[in-house]
Amino acid sequence: MHASATFDSALSPAFEPVSIPVRELLPWAIFGSILLLLAIYFVGVEEGAAAIFNTMYVHEFVHDGRHLLGFPCH
Ligand SMILES: [Zn+2]
Numbered sequence: 001m002h003a004s005a006t007f008d009s010a011l012s013p014a015f016e017p018v019s020i021p022v023r024e025l026l027p028w029a030i031f032g033s034i035l036l037l038l039a040i041y042f043v044g045v046e047e048g049a050a051a052i053f054n055t056m057y058v059h060e061f062v063h064d065g066r067h068l069l070g071f072p073c074h
Contacts, residue, residue: 002065006012042058042062043062043066043069043071044066044069046058046059046062047059
Protein backbone atom coordinates (compact mmCIF):
# COMPACT_ATOMS: atom_id res chain seq x y z
CA MET A 1 0.00 0.00 0.00
CA HIS A 2 1.45 3.39 -0.96
CA ALA A 3 0.89 6.76 0.68
CA SER A 4 -1.45 8.28 -1.90
CA ALA A 5 -4.11 5.70 -1.02
CA THR A 6 -4.80 7.57 2.23
CA PHE A 7 -5.59 10.84 0.40
CA ASP A 8 -8.58 9.76 -1.60
CA SER A 9 -10.18 12.81 -3.23
CA ALA A 10 -13.66 11.54 -2.36
CA LEU A 11 -12.81 11.59 1.35
CA SER A 12 -11.12 15.00 1.34
CA PRO A 13 -12.91 17.30 -1.11
CA ALA A 14 -11.17 20.51 -2.09
CA PHE A 15 -12.41 23.47 -0.04
CA GLU A 16 -12.79 26.79 -1.75
CA PRO A 17 -11.91 29.79 0.43
CA VAL A 18 -14.97 31.98 1.01
CA SER A 19 -14.41 35.68 0.49
CA ILE A 20 -16.23 37.95 2.93
CA PRO A 21 -16.72 41.52 1.72
CA VAL A 22 -15.39 44.23 4.02
CA ARG A 23 -18.82 45.90 4.01
CA GLU A 24 -20.28 42.82 5.72
CA LEU A 25 -17.31 42.31 7.99
CA LEU A 26 -16.89 45.89 9.24
CA PRO A 27 -19.96 46.12 11.57
CA TRP A 28 -18.96 42.87 13.28
CA ALA A 29 -15.36 44.03 13.59
CA ILE A 30 -16.54 47.27 15.23
CA PHE A 31 -18.93 45.37 17.51
CA GLY A 32 -16.17 42.96 18.53
CA SER A 33 -13.77 45.85 19.14
CA ILE A 34 -16.29 47.56 21.41
CA LEU A 35 -16.79 44.34 23.38
CA LEU A 36 -13.02 43.89 23.64
CA LEU A 37 -12.48 47.46 24.81
CA LEU A 38 -15.27 47.07 27.38
CA ALA A 39 -13.65 43.88 28.66
CA ILE A 40 -10.24 45.55 28.86
CA TYR A 41 -11.80 48.51 30.67
CA PHE A 42 -13.56 46.36 33.25
CA VAL A 43 -10.52 44.16 33.80
CA GLY A 44 -7.88 46.88 33.83
CA VAL A 45 -9.31 50.27 34.75
CA GLU A 46 -12.53 49.71 36.72
CA GLU A 47 -11.10 50.44 40.13
CA GLY A 48 -11.00 53.16 42.74
CA ALA A 49 -11.77 56.76 41.73
CA ALA A 50 -12.26 55.88 38.04
CA ALA A 51 -14.84 53.20 38.82
CA ILE A 52 -18.31 53.31 37.29
CA PHE A 53 -19.66 51.06 40.03
CA ASN A 54 -18.73 52.07 43.56
CA THR A 55 -18.54 48.55 44.89
CA MET A 56 -15.57 46.17 44.61
CA TYR A 57 -17.63 43.45 42.92
CA VAL A 58 -16.31 44.10 39.40
CA HIS A 59 -12.74 44.34 40.65
CA GLU A 60 -12.99 41.14 42.65
CA PHE A 61 -14.73 39.32 39.80
CA VAL A 62 -11.95 40.10 37.29
CA HIS A 63 -9.12 40.05 39.83
CA ASP A 64 -7.39 36.94 38.44
CA GLY A 65 -7.62 38.42 34.96
CA ARG A 66 -5.89 41.57 36.17
CA HIS A 67 -2.96 39.57 37.47
CA LEU A 68 -2.90 37.36 34.39
CA LEU A 69 -2.70 40.37 32.07
CA GLY A 70 -0.17 42.20 34.25
CA PHE A 71 -2.26 45.19 35.30
CA PRO A 72 -0.92 46.83 38.47
CA CYS A 73 -3.06 45.79 41.37
CA HIS A 74 -1.64 45.31 44.86
ZN1 LIG B 1 -4.60 41.77 42.87
